[in-house]
Amino acid sequence: xxxxxxxxxxxxxxRYRSVxxxxxxxxxxxxxxxxxxxxxxxxxxxEYPYLDDYWKDESYRFAYVxxxxxxxxxxxxxxxxxxxxxxxxxIAEFFIMRKYRRKGIGKAVAEQMFNLHRGQWxxxxxxxNKPAQVFWTKVINEYTKGQFKERIENxxxxxxxxxxx
Numbered sequence: 001x002x003x004x005x006x007x008x009x010x011x012x013x014x015r016y017r018s019v020x021x022x023x024x025x026x027x028x029x030x031x032x033x034x035x036x037x038x039x040x041x042x043x044x045x046x047e048y049p050y051l052d053d054y055w056k057d058e059s060y061r062f063a064y065v066x067x068x069x070x071x072x073x074x075x076x077x078x079x080x081x082x083x084x085x086x087x088x089x090x091i092a093e094f095f096i097m098r099k100y101r102r103k104g105i106g107k108a109v110a111e112q113m114f115n116l117h118r119g120q121w122x123x124x125x126x127x128x129n130k131p132a133q134v135f136w137t138k139v140i141n142e143y144t145k146g147q148f149k150e151r152i153e154n155x156x157x158x159x160x161x162x163x164x165x
């Protein structure tokens with residue numbers, strides 16, 4: 001990694017809620033390429049409906065902000081999903097600002113998330129979001145050394161793997 005691609009992952013307490021809320025506008029803007037979203041009357045995208053839950057439900061939801069030494073460069077929201085038959089971690093939202101992409105930051109942050117949250121994982125991408133599918137398949141393949149499964153279900157590509165150790 002080059003010096004300019006240094007990234008600090010910070011567990012986001014209450015102080016960072018508004019930072020993530022603001023960064024979420026750029027994330028939704030980028031995402032509007034794949035889903036039908038438009039700005040509201042005030043010129044902003046509708047607020048992310050689950051953001052406050054990340055500070056109410058801290059044993060099942062984990063928020064992180066990403067910084068280089070000077071600037072915020074993105075965020076990650078991780079969930080622990082408790083289904084009837086099993087529990088698994090999932091990347092709820094993952095955002096690196098455009099100017100910081102293609103520098104190895106996303107891969108390093110994804111691997112850090114996997115290492116922070118050990119267990120079963122499912123990572124989903126919308127079928128229309130081909131760049132995300134390419135990114136996650138490549139990152140998970142490298143992280144697991146090919147020990148993962150991939151399926152398509154309900155318009156999503158889903159990678160599953162375990163990393164208990």
